[in-house]
Amino acid sequence: MKRRRVLLAQLSLLGLCAAALLQFGMSFPYPGPLIRPLLGPRERWPEQQVREWAVRSREENARRGNPESTDALHFRSDFWAYFTRDPERTPPPGPGIVAPADGLFRFHDKSDGVQFVVVALSFWDVHVQRFPCDGLVTKIEDQGDSFTDGEGENLIYLAEKVCPVQKVVTLQTEWGEFKIRLITSISATRLKVFVAEGARVKKGQRLGQILAGSTVVLEMPSSIPLSIELGSRVVAGETVVSGGKSP
Amino acid sequence: MKQHRWLWGDGRFSWVLVVWVVLGTLFILVFDYYWRTNDTEFSRFW
Numbered sequence: 350m351k352r353r354r355v356l357l358a359q360l361s362l363l364g365l366c367a368a369a370l371l372q373f374g375m376s377f378p379y380p381g382p383l384i385r386p387l388l389g390p391r392e393r394w395p396e397q398q399v400r401e402w403a404v405r406s407r408e409e410n411a412r413r414g415n416p417e418s419t420d421a422l423h424f425r426s427d428f429w430a431y432f433t434r435d436p437e438r439t440p441p442p443g444p445g446i447v448a449p450a451d452g453l454f455r456f457h458d459k460s461d462g463v464q465f466v467v468v469a470l471s472f473w474d475v476h477v478q479r480f481p482c483d484g485l486v487t488k489i490e491d492q493g494d495s496f497t498d499g500e501g502e503n504l505i506y507l508a509e510k511v512c513p514v515q516k517v518v519t520l521q522t523e524w525g526e527f528k529i530r531l532i533t534s535i536s537a538t539r540l541k542v543f544v545a546e547g548a549r550v551k552k553g554q555r556l557g558q559i560l561a562g563s564t565v566v567l568e569m570p571s572s573i574p575l576s577i578e579l580g581s582r583v584v585a586g587e588t589v590v591s592g593g594k595s596p
Numbered sequence: 597m598k599q600h601r602w603l604w605g606d607g608r609f610s611w612v613l614v615v616w617v618v619l620g621t622l623f624i625l626v627f628d629y630y631w632r633t634n635d636t637e638f639s640r641f642w
Contacts, residue, residue: 359609366621373624384629392632 385427390473394428399472402428433560435477438586440553446482446573446591447552448583449529450565451475454590457579464571466590468583470563478531478556478565479586484522486548491516516540518556528568531559553586 373381379398380388405423422429440447448454451474456467470476492515520527531540542557544550559565567590577583577590 356609359611359614362614363609363617366617369621369625373628380628380632381625383625384632387629388632 390431394425394431394472396472399424399428432472432476433558434475435555435558436475438479438553438584440479440586441589443589444592445576445589446524446569447479447586448577448588448590449481449556449567450478450583450585452565452583454577454579454581454583457575459571462571463568464573464575466567466569466575468565468567470559470565475585476559477585478529478558480520480550480552480554480556481527481529481567481569481590482520482522482524482552484520484527484550486518486544486546486550487521487526488519489516489542489544489546490519516542516557518542518544520550524573525570528566529556530566530568531557532564532566533559 369381369383372383376382379395380393385393402422402424409423424432448468450468450470452468452470454466455469456465458465458467515533516531518529518531520529531542533540540557540559543555544557550556569591573591575591577588582588583590
């Protein structure tokens with residue numbers, strides 16, 4: 350009887366080890382379910398794995414007739430819940446202009462009186478965009494390839510980007526006309542805008558959401574001085590990108 | 597079977613074997629966690 354109990358205990362331990370190793374092996378080279386909860390977002394869902402999910406979703410949707418659709422998503426549910434999170438944000442008081450998106454302030458360019466503040470989003474950034482300041486939404490446009498083929502061809506930061514679809518929200522503000530351009534590249538056209546033309550919006554209010562996209566460009570008059578450094582991380586609705594002093 | 601008593605005991609697994617398997621599994625899991633969270637030569641190579 351004792352022998353049997355010992356054997357049972359030993360078999361249970363070996364079984365647990367086998368299950369752990371099996372999970373490890375099946376997830377490899379990505380982290381297994383046992384260590385996943387201990388890892389930060391970047392290690393928990395490595396970039397290569399997220400790219401594979403995106404490609405698989407795109408292929409599946411292409412088989413169904415529309416590669417840009419969001420019908421089939423092969424992202425693991427825990428990643429998708431993290432990716433679509435929508436935390437509250439509190440804009441700082443005062444007249445400043447805040448960042449429209451979470452991410453890395455990657456490029457800054459000026460051309461024809463307009464300055465372009467380019468925020469690059471990673472897979473692990475919040476993908477909900479916010480209005481940089483109070484204003485009136487005067488236009489919401491869909492744009493196809495024209496930005497890279499036409500008006501944007503001289504913008505070096507977009508020269509090598511595939512931009513299947515963009516949404517451009519034009520905002521009339523006390524400092525002039527602002528445009529917030531949502532761009533997707535990897536898994537395409539998942540652009541939502543939460544407001545309609547003619548809406549009066551507040552600084553920090555939710556503007557839209559990019560599902561599996563990559564870039565947000567804030568276009569504003571070049572006379573407005575910037576208060577952030579190139580390469581710094583910005584938080585939508587909270588990081589002040591300019592004190593907003595009128596020229 | 598006699599020459600393999602270290603492995604198979606007397607009709608049971610040897611605890612030596614069980615302990616080695618448990619330690620080996622723990623080592624793999626801990627090592628996996630370590631190289632994922634530390635920027636080592638190995639994780640860069642990987």
